[in-house]
Structures are given as structure tokens and as C-alpha cells.
Amino acid sequence: MQTPAPVDYVRATSVENAISLLEQHGEDARLLAGGHSLLPMMKLRLARPEILVDLQGLSELRGIKVDGGDLVIGAMTTHAEILDSPILSEHYAIFREAEKVIADPVVRNKGTMGGSMCQADPSEDLSAVGAALKGTVVIQGSGGKRTVEIRNFHEGPYETKVKDGEILTEVRFPIRPGAGSAYEKVERRVGDWPVCSAGAYVVVSGGTVTDCGIGLTAVGASHFCAPDAEAYLIGKPPTEANLAEAARLAAESCDPTSDQRGPADYKKHLAQELTLRALRRAAAASQGA
Amino acid sequence: MTAVDDAPLSAAGNPIGFGSMKRVEDQRFVRGQGNYVDDVNLPGMLHSAILRSPYAHARITSIDTSAAEALPGVRAVITGKTLEGIARPSLLGDNFAWMPTLSYDTQAVLATDKVRFQGQEVAYVIADSRYIAKDALELIVVDYDPLEPVMDAKRALDPDAPIIRDDKGFTDNRVVDVHGQTSWESGNAESTAAAFARAEADPDCVVVTQEILYPRVHPAPMETCGSVAYLDKVTGQLTLYTTSQAPHAHRTVYAMVAGLPEQKIRVISPDIGGGFGNKVPVYPGYVLSIIGTIVTGKPVKWMEDRSENLMSTGFARDYHMTAKVAATKEGKILAVDVDVLADHGAFNGVAQPTNFPAGFFNIFSGSYDYPDAHCKVDPVYTNKAPGGVAYACSFRITEAAYVIERLVDCLAQELQMDPAELRLKNLLRPEQFPYMSPTGWEYDSGEYEKTMRVAMEIAGYDELRREQAEKRARGEYMGIGISFFTEGVGAGPRRTMDILGLGMADGIELRIHPTGKGVLRLSVQSQGQGHETTFAQIVSHELGIPPEDIEVVHGDTDQTPFGLGTYGSRSTPVSGAAASVVARKIRDKARLIAAAALECSPDDLEWELGRWYVKGDKERGKTIQEIALLSHGSLELPEGVEGHLDATAVYNPPNLTYPYGCYICVVDVDPGTGQVKIRRFIAVDDCGTRINPMIVEGQVHGGLADGVGMALMELIAFDTDGNNLGGSFMDYLLPTAIECPDWELGETVTPSPHHPIGAKGVGESATVGSPAAVVNAVIDAISPFGVRHADMPLTPANVWRAIQGRNVRTDMAVE
């Protein structure tokens, strides 16, 4: 049994209460969402907060809805809820495809949207999904709410724009009629973190790509996205050659490191291969739809 | 031999004898009511934790335990220095800092001079709770002077390599065995060399050489290792609850290590959550819990966590092999030679019979008929965890089966011959049994071709090859891999096999109570094999008593006779035979009692299941239950016949048993990503008589999953700094149901001629046989890219690199 260092625990009663608890305890406090990233780190004593502020009871942070032209996912919505959401599937296949390959059912039943974004692991799958779809996050503090683009949210590995005393409350994604989307992941075994994942949405209109987004994770893509590849595709027909060139550009913008999941050159190869596969299916879905 | 389906059913619906029945022990396991070591909580019990080395190789310059000792709730902090101060009245050294391994080496209980692998035991804290013990570990300050670690077996023999075992005064990193040997050879070197020379010179022959690595893996049982020790100062009795596959052997080792009188030691292995060989060795943690109870006078629990288990306990494999085969161009194998560099880690803690320092690796000549074979194994120390052999490998037959089955496929590729055809050309023929192998093993029985044909039939082999050809033409990469393996299990004849001088015969005891119900006491220790069920069935088969009327007692040295425990698939071949023999003794005695009761001569009696009756007068007879009551009653017994219906036996196997099988694996490989999907897996096992076919199938299922794991993902790799890169289940990947196809099982039954019920061990067959089938299938799939070999684990990255023509050292950190 792995044992964490001594820690206190408090259950937040509201978002405001959570914020005031965070302010009260400063650096020593840590928010607890699903706990599937934080608790393992605490058990290995890599993280040792003195007090955990548990968001589990805050139903206002949970749920999936359409708000105007946006899909909105509450911070405490679980992977499992995202996987099973008909609303999300109706607009973007990428959610279901990504969630199917994130961790395993046990982790998905607990792990959350907000926790995934705020953990900011360089291999987080939902970061690639969020970057591909050009979503935004809503961050709340005692001073009120602010909105940050996901492509501007990560400050680096395990670091985000969420400051001490702040909570990420929801994540928003613009609905794009006619978009097709897809997610591709290579893992060493089911439930493992990705060796590389790539996700994309493509809107094909009148035979050309009018809009697209590409997200990549685990391969050192800056802000989990590939803007050069996207720019290249816009205005071009989604031919195999064009998609392949975009995939090549996407891989070019990656800077993976070697680890036990694979050597850097393999990961770079995967970035290209998986981007191409995701683009192909997204473009086909857009045209088929 | 009773055919399995013929057994009559008991009132409870169980077969009286052999046949599938649900496992008795699962009643408690599926309800969460098992009783594991960590469930043992004694009054006043303290907890403990071990501080482990972050370095693979470093000199310890100082240890300061004062802050840890000052933490409230801490009862004692013990270091190597403390242990050096505890005198030990034993032949094995004069203090407790070092202990013997199962291979006559010594291993530090707590490091004194140096640490020699990452995760090595450095200090021990005993405290009121597990949490306090772990908190205290952080307060111990150890100063290390780091040394260059030797992480690659190939580096170990460099003249300038750092010496790991300077404690023994060694001047190089060669392992020296108890006979003073540093290299282990088997087979005929001269005739094998001559055969290769002839083949090299003959244009009608080929020689194929291949370097093959079986990387370091870990058994990773669900339950980690642990113990609860209690020395009762009043009675002087030491009770040790422990995760042991071999409680009796452990008791004797503790008597030697601790210098405690053996009659005062009671070792209890309660339910064990998987062993796979991991729970054969004696670990420093067990010894420390004993020291803990001696020091504090209270019961002390030690239970390692997952990372400790993966980083410090018995690993398996780590064999670097160079294999070559000579054959005619028609595909007749002439000779095989294998050179092995064996990585034994920092202490030679290998668990195997003394005369077999490389385990049974020298059975590598496999299932084929050729006259010349030779191998040489060079064992070395490295700065990795000690152990070895473990992981369901039948004493390194896993490595042996893998190397020969991989080599045969390399040969098939060289000859452009179908690997099935090549195997069929070379398999041993039924009339050759008993067969003396070129390295000295006497295979007891086998009908190899028949088994192979059954597997090919289930697989639809020819159809698969047709499908493969069509797919290849379309640019799809499907592969078919075959493995045909032979194991030698059931160690073993005491004349040649012992561990630490303890002969490998097993005791057993059977008592039939007056009401005809029995208690069978075993020395072997189930870790999931279902002994409580199978052994009752063996007695049931011999005596006709329903299996539910036989209670199987095991896992407590005070309650069971001596024997060497469960590993190397030895339970059924050795203790299973003992169960049959002891039941037959009871049957013979029952005959005398029945004769007395029926007032006839024993010679006039005939046995049918559960009953002695008078020849020619079937009505006149006595059931075993009636005889049991008579034996305890007032019936006048003949001269020399004692009352009651009890017997004991010690079974000394005349030979090993030789289970075998043919496995066929079908994979699809995505060359764009390197991902492997196992589509089908066909396993046809011949383990002789099947006592409980359902349990046999369960054993095979588990072993196949193990094989998939090793072939595709399991690995304990190290970086050059000495860091263990497989120290958690995020890093050490075990296969899940998703990676496992629906196993397609088949069987042939060729009974062992020398085992009383014809059974052969099956606990490790699938682990031994399956990795080669998976790897052969993957290589077959990507052979159009010119790939002949790639080392395990075949992760997507490794498969992709093989396709690129870049074979890499898979056991080192990925670069």
C-alpha cells in the first residue's frame, strides 16, 4: 500500500466556498476533482498538499449542455459522462472517440474534464481534443470570471493559467455545423497514456476545406495544436495529397522526447500518421454528413 | 486411466474422481472472504516499512536515524549496523546483516557497506501504524557516495567494469556457483562443433545464427509480498504468516538464518494472491519482520507496496542468447548451439535445484529429433535486483522454449519453408519415447505430431495461409506464429534435485475419519492453482469418496508434512502423485479390514469405485465409508493390522513429467503505427491425464495472458544511471482482457507412464509456450519488410523500428 503524507480534507459546499477555502489556505491547498491524477502523485509523495478542497459535491460544476452556439461541459463532468453524451456525439465524434481510449472505465468514472485540463499533463488527451476544437475555459476567482482560449491555457507541463485561489468552472466549444471530426491514438496497451494522439475537425464546403482544427498530445506540440498545418489546408480541396502535406506540417511542429513509450522519431512519425488518419476521417465525415 | 467424463456424480453433483467441478476455494474468493497475509491482524501488532536505496550502486558513508526515532509512534529504527551487532548462533555467518540466498550466495538483509541495486533495503522502521512508519522513512538521512552502476550484462565482464561483489573479495563480476564454477555447460561441445563444421562445409546445408534476448520481466502477483511475525517470549515459538510458495522450505531457511530451533518455528501461508515464482525466495523483508518481533516483543507486520514488489523482489529471465542451428536445405535439423550471458542481478538469488544453476535451460533442444546440442551459460552480477528464474517458467524452460522456437522460425525463413512443415519434419516420433535428449533429459511420453495436427486443424492453418497471401497482395500484414514446446516439470528425483540441500520429494498425510470423510494434508502451497479442489478429486478418484467429503489442509507447517512447495509446475507431478499413493495405501488397508469384516481372504476381494466386494458375489461388500467406521470400531483385526484408516507417504518422483503443446497465434500488424492485434490464439496442450479439465483450462488461460504480456509489453528496463523503468503498473504493463483474444483450446492426452495417475504439470505450460507463438506471428507478419527477428516486448515502437530495419536493445532505456 502506498501512503500519502499527512493531509487534511474539506468538502466545498459551493464554488464561492471553494474559492474562499483556497484563498484561506493559499499554496498549501489543492483542489480535488476525480483524484485520478492528484492522488497517485500524493501516494508517491510527489505532491504533498496540506489540505484538499474536494469539489465532488458541487453539482453546479457538473453537466453537459448547449448554450447559444457553444457546447458547455462543466468542470466536474466525468470522462464517462462525456463518453456517453448524445449532445456531444451529435456535434463532434471526436469526444466519443477520444474518451473511448482515455484510461479505463474505473478512471473514466471518476476523472473529470476540469481535472484533466488543470492537470495539464503533456500527454493529456482532452487537451488535444480541446485544442483541436479551439475551445475556451472559464476560470473563476473571488474577483469574478474570465475566459481563456485552450490554445493559450497551458503555461507548460503541469502549469496552466489557473492561479492560486481560482477554479476552472467550465469548458466551452463552438458548434460548427457541417464539421466532421475524429480522434486517433496509439497506446502500448488499453488504459495506457498515449504514445501519441491526434484529433481533428474539418469543415468541407463546396469541395474545399473552409475550417479545420488539429490537436496533438504527448508529442510536444506547442499548446497541443498545429496552426501551420491548419493554415495550409484552408481553401484547399481535401485530397489525399493535401491532407498528407498538412499531416507532415503538423508533425514538423512537434518536438517529442524519447521515453519508454517510444523514441522521438517514432513519435514524430506517429504525429504525421495519426494526423493524416484523423484528417481523412474528419474530412470524409464532413462530406458524408 | 478413467476417462474424465465417466466419473459418477456425488450427491453434491461433483464428479467422484476426475472431471470438471467448480473450485472449492472460489466460494470465499469471489465473496471477498479470502484471508491473505495483509488480512492478518494480531493483538498489539506493530507495522513496519523499509527504506530503499535510490541508487543502483553507491557506498553508504553514513546513516542518521535520530529524527526518525524521535517521530512519535516510532518503536525502532534498524540499520545494517544494528544487524551487524546482533550475534547469530548459526553456521551461515555470525550476524544478521547478511542472509543466504537459495543459490548459496549471500544477500544483504540491510546494506552495510554498499547498495548494489536501486530499491535495495537500507533501513527498517517499526511503528504503531503503516503511515507513521512511512513518514519516518523520510526522516532517515543516508549519505551515499555514488559508484558507476553496471546495468548491462555485456558491460559486466569488461576488464574495467566496477566490481559489484567486493564484499566477497571477487575481482570480476562473474557469478560463482556452489561448485566453484563460473560457466555452466551442457550437451556435447565437441560433437556439436563438428556438426556445425560439417554443415558449414556442405553446400546442401545451412547454418543460421541469431541473437535473441529474453528481457527481464517480473511476475507481478496481485498480492505483493509480506509477513506478520510474532515471537512468543513465553513459549519461544515464532509464528510467521507469510506470502510463501514453499512454507516448509522457508521454515528450514529461517532456522538456519535466525539460528532459531526449527521445532519452534511455525510458518503459515494463508491465501496467497498469486505467486508465479515471486514468492519462492526468502526476502529481507520477511527476515526483518522476524527481527522486528524479536526487538519489540510484539507482532510485526511488513507488507510491501507495488513499487517495492516490482523493484526489489524476484525478477525473471534476463537471458542474452546467441543461438545457432545447422540444418540440411531440406529442413532436417542437425545441431543447435546456444551461448547465454545470464544477468543474475546483484546477488545470486536464483531459485532452482542446486545441480541446475541455469535451471532447466538445457532442455532447449526442444521437441525435435537431432543428435547434437550444446549450450554454455555465463552468469554475471549487475546492479539490478536479485532473483531470477521466477515467473511461471518451469526453471527457465521459458527461455529454452523461446530460443528454440524462435530459432526454428529463423531457419524456416532462411529456407523459405513453411514453419509448420519444418516442425513436422523434425518433431520427435511416438516410437522414440522414452526419449533421451542430447542434453540428458529423458522425455517420458508424447505424440507430438498428433498434437500439432489438432492445433493446425482448429486453426484452419492452410486457410489462414491463403488468407495471408491475399492480404499481403493488398498491402495488409497478417502473421501466423507457431510454437511447439516441451517442458520437464515436477522437480524432482531426490537423487539429483535439491534446493539448499533439501531433497525435492513431497510428504503427504491422509486421515479417513470414522464417518468416511477425510482430511488430506499437503506440503505444497496453492497460490491460485485450486489445490483444495484438485487434490480432493485425486483422493476421490482413488477411494470413491465424494470430493466434498475430503478437506484439503495446506499452508501451515505445524499441520502438514514436509515438502518443497509449489513452483516449477511441481504440485501435480510430485504431491499429486503423493496424494494418489497415500490414497492407495488407505485402499490397501481398507481391503484388509473389509476382508476381516466379510470373513474372507483379502485376495478374494475386488475393488470398484468406493467399495471392496467379494469376487463373484457383488452384493457382498463394504463401502469405504463402512470400512472407515469398522476401522475405528471394535472389529477384530488381523495380525499386524492397526486400527484406524490413516496413512502417510513421501513421494520421490522417478523422473520429471514432460507436458507439451502446440500453440498457434494469428496477428494483424498495422505497419503505419506498429500496433499488433492478436486476432486468434489456438492452444493445444497435452498434460497427460486431466484431473479437473476446467482448472486446467483456467491455468492455460492465465498463462496465455502472461505470454501475451511478455511478448508485447512487459519489461523491467533500466537506464544507464541505474534507474528501474518498470517500477509501477503505469510503467510495467500487464495485459488486460482487451489484449487477449478468445482463447481456442484443444487437448490431446498422453499420460505420463511413471506418474500414478498419468498426470503432468500444466501450471506453466502456457507461459512457457506462448511468447514464442506471439513473436513468431508478429515477425511472420512483418517479414515482407525483411525482418527476421526482433526482441520482446513488441511494443508499437519496437515493431515500427523493426520494420525500419533498426533492431534495438529493448532492455535499455529508449533513446
Ligand SMILES: Cc1cc2nc3c(=O)[nH]c(=O)nc-3n(C[C@H](O)[C@H](O)[C@H](O)COP(=O)(O)OP(=O)(O)OC[C@H]3O[C@@H](n4cnc5c(N)ncnc54)[C@H](O)[C@@H]3O)c2cc1C
Ligand atoms: C491509470 C490511469 C490512466 C490514465 N490514462 C489517461 C489517458 O490515457 N489519457 C488521459 O488524458 N488521461 C489519462 N489519465 C488521467 C485521467 O484522465 C485523470 O482523471 C485526469 O487527468 C485528472 O482528472 P481528475 O478529475 O482525476 O483530477 P484530479 O486528480 O482530481 O486533479 C488533477 C489536478 O487538477 C486540479 N484541479 C482539478 N479540478 C480543478 C478545477 N475545477 N479547477 C482547478 N484545478 C482543478 C487538481 O488540484 C489537481 O492539481 C489516466 C489516469 C489514470 C489513473
